[in-house]
Amino acid sequence: MTGPGPGGVGLHPAISLFSLGAPRDYDAFACLFGVRDFHGTWRPVAADRGLPPDLSPEVQEDHAGWSGSAFAETWLAWPEVAAIDWTESALPRVTHVSRHHRAENGALRLIHTHDWSRAFARAGGINTLTTSPTDLADHCPEGTEWTTPTALFRAERARRRDAVPADGPWTPVWTVMETLAGVHGEENVRLVVWFDE
Numbered sequence: 001m002t003g004p005g006p007g008g009v010g011l012h013p014a015i016s017l018f019s020l021g022a023p024r025d026y027d028a029f030a031c032l033f034g035v036r037d038f039h040g041t042w043r044p045v046a047a048d049r050g051l052p053p054d055l056s057p058e059v060q061e062d063h064a065g066w067s068g069s070a071f072a073e074t075w076l077a078w079p080e081v082a083a084i085d086w087t088e089s090a091l092p093r094v095t096h097v098s099r100h101h102r103a104e105n106g107a108l109r110l111i112h113t114h115d116w117s118r119a120f121a122r123a124g125g126i127n128t129l130t131t132s133p134t135d136l137a138d139h140c141p142e143g144t145e146w147t148t149p150t151a152l153f154r155a156e157r158a159r160r161r162d163a164v165p166a167d168g169p170w171t172p173v174w175t176v177m178e179t180l181a182g183v184h185g186e187e188n189v190r191l192v193v194w195f196d197e
Helices: 026-033 057-064 078-082 118-124 133-138 171-184
Strands: 002-004 011-013 070-077 096-102 108-112 145-147 151-156 190-196
Touching: 011 057, 026 070, 026 190, 070 078, 078 171, 096 118, 096 133, 118 145, 118 151
Parallel strands: none
Antiparallel strands: 002 011, 070 190, 096 108, 096 151, 145 151
């Protein structure tokens, strides 16, 4: 993460994602940066922009230290983060099946957001050994439901908030960026990322 340098000249590193406890989070990587989105689930927020032209010498040196294994370099400015529509759906295809418990009075309670079980296979008549959740889009539209006396399974599309939960591991990143933006100005704060094999 970068912010204004000494005296407000240029940008310099402020804190690393490692310091904020950011894990390998493939759902978020796909949603935000288009990395490892093998099924084209998301319209990424900031994909393949390369490194910013005004990258600080410290970050250039850090990037060079990856010995050519770095790829998908990109960056994301705080105003872009602040403008993300977290309710935006994945691209038009079913991404998962949710499972709900049906009480005797008919009330539903979410059990699993992503269910690909034998119980679903029996209810849906779909062979879960030869069909993947991403193949489901070929079999049914969003909202398709399969019911049993005690369960309801529903074909759904992920929302950005599913990939990057409000209380998830990216919360400290957004908090630090917002704090820096409040001190140095929104346009002066950005997240620079790259990935490795």
